Amino acid sequence: MRFPRKIVELRQSSRSGRLAFVASLVVFFVVAGATAALAHYVYEQAEVWDGDGGRCLLVRSEISHGNGGGYSKGSDLTYQQLGPQACLFEWDRGPGYLRVRYNLLKWTGTQYGICKSVDWVYNGSTANIMDVYTYWGTTPPCGTGIYGTATTGQVKYNGSWYGGRMWSGVHTLPPP
Amino acid sequence: MRIRKALVVATVTGTLVGGAVGVGTSMASIETYDSPGWLNPDGSIDASRWPSSMPLLDSSGQVVGYVNPDTYVNANPSGVTYRSGNNS
Numbered sequence: 001m002r003f004p005r006k007i008v009e010l011r012q013s014s015r016s017g018r019l020a021f022v023a024s025l026v027v028f029f030v031v032a033g034a035t036a037a038l039a040h041y042v043y044e045q046a047e048v049w050d051g052d053g054g055r056c057l058l059v060r061s062e063i064s065h066g067n068g069g070g071y072s073k074g075s076d077l078t079y080q081q082l083g084p085q086a087c088l089f090e091w092d093r094g095p096g097y098l099r100v101r102y103n104l105l106k107w108t109g110t111q112y113g114i115c116k117s118v119d120w121v122y123n124g125s126t127a128n129i130m131d132v133y134t135y136w137g138t139t140p141p142c143g144t145g146i147y148g149t150a151t152t153g154q155v156k157y158n159g160s161w162y163g164g165r166m167w168s169g170v171h172t173l174p175p176p
Numbered sequence: 177m178r179i180r181k182a183l184v185v186a187t188v189t190g191t192l193v194g195g196a197v198g199v200g201t202s203m204a205s206i207e208t209y210d211s212p213g214w215l216n217p218d219g220s221i222d223a224s225r226w227p228s229s230m231p232l233l234d235s236s237g238q239v240v241g242y243v244n245p246d247t248y249v250n251a252n253p254s255g256v257t258y259r260s261g262n263n264s
Contacts (some may be wrong), residue, residue, distance in 0.1 A: 044219030061219075092260050103245050106233055107209040113231035113239055116251040127258035135254045143237035146183060146209050150221060152246070165221035167212060172183055 028106060040065060041072075042148075042171050047087070048164025054081020055091060057154035061102065061166035065175045069137035072118075074102040074151030075131045076163075092130035097156040098123040100132045107170070109145040115142035140173040147173050183207045 041064030049057040054129035062077040076098045104116040121132045140147065148170045154163030183206070214225035231239040232248070 045188075046218045046220050048220055050231060059220075083249060090261065101246075103230075103248075105212075106237060107240065108231065108233070108237065111231060112212055113233040113237075114243060114245055115233050115246045117243075117245065118251050118253050119249040121253055121256055122196075123202055123258060124256070125258050125260070127260045129259040131257045133255055133257075134251060140204075142233045142235060146207060147194060149188050149211075150245070164223065165226060167215055167221055169219070170183060172207065 001040075015080065024086045033156075040171070040175065041071075042169040044169055045075075045165060048166065049085065049155070050152065050160040051162060054086040055157060056080070056087035057153060057155045057163050059100075059151055059164060059166045061149045061151035061168040063104075063149045063168040063171040064133045065173075067138050068174050069135075069139045069141060070102055070104065070166075070171070070173045071133065072102055072104050072116075072136050072149040072151075072170050073131055073133040074100040074118075074149065074153060074166075075099055075132070076123075076153040076155060078155050085100075092126050092128050093123065093155060094126050096122050096123055097154075098127060098130045098154075100130060100151060100153050101162070102132070102134075102149050102151040104134075104136065104141070105148050105150055106140075106142045107148075112148075113142075115147070136173075145172070146170045164166055181209055181211060183209065 041062055043060055043062035045058055045060035047056055048059045048108045058077040062073040064071045077140055078091040078093055079087040082089045082123045099120045099122045102118050103114050105112040106115045118134060123130045149168040150165060152165045154161045215220050216222050228244055229242045230245045232241045232243045234240045
């Protein structure tokens with residue numbers, strides 16, 4: 001089930017079937033004096049697990065400018081059914097029941113390669129949303145180019161881990 | 177399915193002169209890339225096509241080996257945030 005969220009960010013779709021698109025639009029720019037500031041980020045979010053009893057996990061994966069060298073964020077969002085509407089209400093999970101890891105991938109011209117990988121991070125307190133993020137510095141960690149974040153998110157339920165992976169879409173680093 | 181896409185990179189400069197905002201020179205370049213072969217239409221990753229081995233890049237972007245993307249680690253997170261409670 002695709003789950004609508006109250007999201008105000010402009011998103012870049014990475015849906016296939018579009019042969020070409022103008023991506024990574026400059027979303028906001030602020031003009032102050034003779035300087036220009038740009039802010040932009042790209043993400044995808046979808047339900048990756050719909051368990052029995054109306055319990056769901058959404059995973060979000062994001063890439064953005066950060067401090068010039070890029071910023072990755074991976075998120076778990078857990079929901080449950082209360083009444084007839086499935087996966088509408090937050091589902092708090094205790095410490096150690098949510099986990100996220102992600103890879104920063106770069107397009108080499110022929111394939112995607114791993115630039116950076118972050119190991120599993122577990123929630124340390126009760127939560128229904130856990131965001132894990134990394135600022136990659138002031139310069140892209142694997143040189144100028146096209147980057148994206150591949151996030152794996154999981155939730156523990158009845159002793160087993162459930163979840164899936166999301167791709168953020170792509171972003172040029174450093175930002176123009 | 178791999179789809180060739182184009183990423184338009186634009187630079188816009190703005191100036192503020194006498195209270196009026198002028199958007200000045202812009203330049204654009206086009207970089208092309210393929211959509212990942214393991215990508216589903218909704219942005220999720222197809223587990224059956226997600227590779228067990230991927231190229232590992234160095235700081236210049238050169239391939240220096242191959243690693244398992246699900247177990248390889250070479251970085252730490254900057255931070256973690258949590259939210260809890262029913263705040264729909």
